[in-house]
Amino acid sequence: MPQALQIPLLCCASATLPAADDVCYYEEAVREAIRLGGCSASRAIFVGACAAALSASPPPDDWMARFGESKRAEVLELAEALADLGES
Secondary structure, eight states: OOHHHHHHHHHHHHSOSSOTTSOOHHHHHHHHHHHTOSSHHHHHHHHHHHHHHHSSOOOOHHHHHTTOHHHHHHHHHHHHHHHHHHHO
């Protein structure tokens, strides 16, 4: 298995479900991916997608607030559409 897949899966596996200090699973997994260094942007995107799929833990509200209201609505709408695809 290539490291490009192993390391993101390790980030998801090592994140606590749920986190003891009320940091959501999503945030913990993404921060772990960034802490590992290297190609952290693409890894964090992949880990975020995996973490969202593995739990009901959405991105933290303070992260989403950075989008602005119109962009946030668009992101949430696209996420819901993607989730609906997975259910069909």
